[in-house]
Amino acid sequence: MASNKITLSLLLFLAIFTYAKAKRGPLKETTMTVYFQDYSGDRNTTVIEVPGPSTGPLNFSRFGAMFVTDDPITGEFGEGSAPIARGRGMYVTSALDGSHTHVTLSVVFIDGEHKGSTLEIQGSSAQLEPVREVAVVGGTRKFRLARGYATFETLYYDPARKFAIIQSNITVFHYYKYC
Numbered sequence: 001m002a003s004n005k006i007t008l009s010l011l012l013f014l015a016i017f018t019y020a021k022a023k024r025g026p027l028k029e030t031t032m033t034v035y036f037q038d039y040s041g042d043r044n045t046t047v048i049e050v051p052g053p054s055t056g057p058l059n060f061s062r063f064g065a066m067f068v069t070d071d072p073i074t075g076e077f078g079e080g081s082a083p084i085a086r087g088r089g090m091y092v093t094s095a096l097d098g099s100h101t102h103v104t105l106s107v108v109f110i111d112g113e114h115k116g117s118t119l120e121i122q123g124s125s126a127q128l129e130p131v132r133e134v135a136v137v138g139g140t141r142k143f144r145l146a147r148g149y150a151t152f153e154t155l156y157y158d159p160a161r162k163f164a165i166i167q168s169n170i171t172v173f174h175y176y177k178y179c
């Protein structure tokens with residue numbers, strides 16, 4: 001009986017493992033050699049020191065400006081609705097002309113069906129566009145091995161309070177069975 005159980009478990013494990021591997025598809029390898037041309041002097045500068053916290057109004061288009069965030073994330077549009085996650089991370093204005101920000105952000109689920117799991121959002125965001133898209137590069141717990149993308153659209157902005165509500169649609173593939 002015991003050995004039957006072990007055989008059954010092993011078969012089940014192999015079946016799940018094979019299924020997951022099959023879903024991942026074949027691996028493709030690409031190699032490349034690239035060169036970053038990095039100017040750190042005072043002419044045509046492409047890299048600068050991150051300045052300290054600003055005391056004036058935030059300027060998101062200033063190259064090198066760095067921001068740290070811990071936004072409440074809600075399941076409903078309304079301001080003050082119960083947060084299901086926090087958006088914790090940072091973004092740095094990474095285009096010389098201020099058009100793009102580099103986002104490194106964790107969506108830390110604190111309530112609801114995904115509580116205890118996280119998603120990692122990382123990439124270049126065209127911050128002046130009405131809809132921005134950034135990659136989802138990973139996750140934890142329920143979202144292990146997550147891959148996908150997230151869109152961001154500012155639906156509401158109150159300039160007096162400098163308060164924005166940004167809608168984000170997240171699509172991910174992940175191996176829920178690994179949980």
Ligand SMILES: *[C@@H]1O[C@H](CO)[C@@H](O)[C@H](O)[C@H]1NC(C)=O
Binds near residue numbers: 043
């Ligand atoms: C800086 O950029 C300008 C415009 O692209 C170019 O004409 C100039 O030679 C550059 N200066 C240096 C020191 O590289």
Ligand SMILES: *[C@@H]1O[C@H](CO)[C@@H](O)[C@H](O)[C@H]1NC(C)=O
Binds near residue numbers: 059060061062063098
């Ligand atoms: C923000 O920074 C950009 C780039 O340095 C500059 O052109 C712009 O005037 C600044 N805006 C404000 C409101 O300070």
Ligand SMILES: *[C@@H]1O[C@H](CO)[C@@H](O)[C@H](O)[C@H]1NC(C)=O
Binds near residue numbers: 151152167168169
């Ligand atoms: C995000 O999803 C909402 C609800 O389905 C939809 O109305 C909106 O157009 C979507 N936004 C983008 C940028 O796809």
